[in-house]
Amino acid sequence: MKKTFTLLLIFISIFSSCTEISEPQMHPTDWLISESSESHMAKIAESGIESCQSCHGEPVLNDFYGGSSGVSCYECHDGGPSGHPAWSDWMQPISDNFHGGALNDRGALDCGSCHGSDLTGKIATGCNICHTTDELSTWLP
């Protein structure tokens, strides 16, 4: 009886480790690693956030609260699909999370991977909807 039980345990553990291995992974292993070319930021820089919505939100409602994947963009980002902090901080000059400070820290080219190499827009809006072209040119390298 004890032997059968042990065999059963072994069988179960082999079976469950097999299913773990064969479980298809939805995203690449490096999906959360900023520096990787296989990160979700790199993918977004290339093709935008629209493609995420079919699984991570309700396209009809235009939300990114999880959808069929059950993983909301707001779980990790207060600003949701933008990947940025909450709008109230991001737009607030006295906040530690102010976007002007982020530009100084990271440089225009980093922001430019999504907002355009000249900051006038790519997969995300151009900075010129709120700033003058003169301002933009002082930030560019």
Ligand code: HEC
């Ligand atoms: C075909 C459906 C589908 C699409 C399209 C999709 N995802 Fe996902 N995503 C999922 C599912 C399901 C999970 C949860 C299971 C998993 O992590 O494999 C997930 C998990 C995630 C996670 C959490 C990963 C972790 O390790 O915690 C992030 C971040 C994410 N997706 C971002 C994105 C982004 C950004 C896009 C668009 C560029 C996108 N996904 C497109 C289905 C999708």
Ligand code: HEC
């Ligand atoms: C499990 C946590 C997690 C989830 C869920 C998640 N992200 Fe991210 N995301 C990160 C990390 C980590 C970074 C890189 C570090 C950082 O800038 O915060 C990042 C960065 C980003 C950036 C770049 C922001 C910038 O300032 O450069 C975008 C855009 C982004 N995520 C979009 C999404 C979208 C769209 C979803 C939902 C489909 C999503 N993220 C869900 C963890 C997550």
Ligand code: HEC
């Ligand atoms: C929705 C409007 C809006 C958008 C879009 C926007 N900004 Fe801003 N930005 C502001 C506001 C508001 C301030 C604070 C008041 C000010 O300094 O003009 C600001 C200030 C700044 C500052 C500080 C300026 C200074 O002289 O101290 C920088 C740098 C900056 N933004 C960079 C950017 C970049 C780069 C982008 C595009 C990736 C961008 N902004 C997009 C509204 C915006």
Ligand code: HEC
């Ligand atoms: C990986 C892509 C990515 C990077 C890198 C990135 N952003 Fe964004 N950003 C987005 C997305 C997506 C949105 C929301 C949708 C849109 O504005 O088109 C957004 C929105 C914004 C907005 C609000 C504009 C609006 O009207 O919605 C500002 C301001 C902004 N980003 C500034 C910056 C600054 C400054 C940097 C660099 C420090 C930066 N972003 C880097 C993807 C990115």
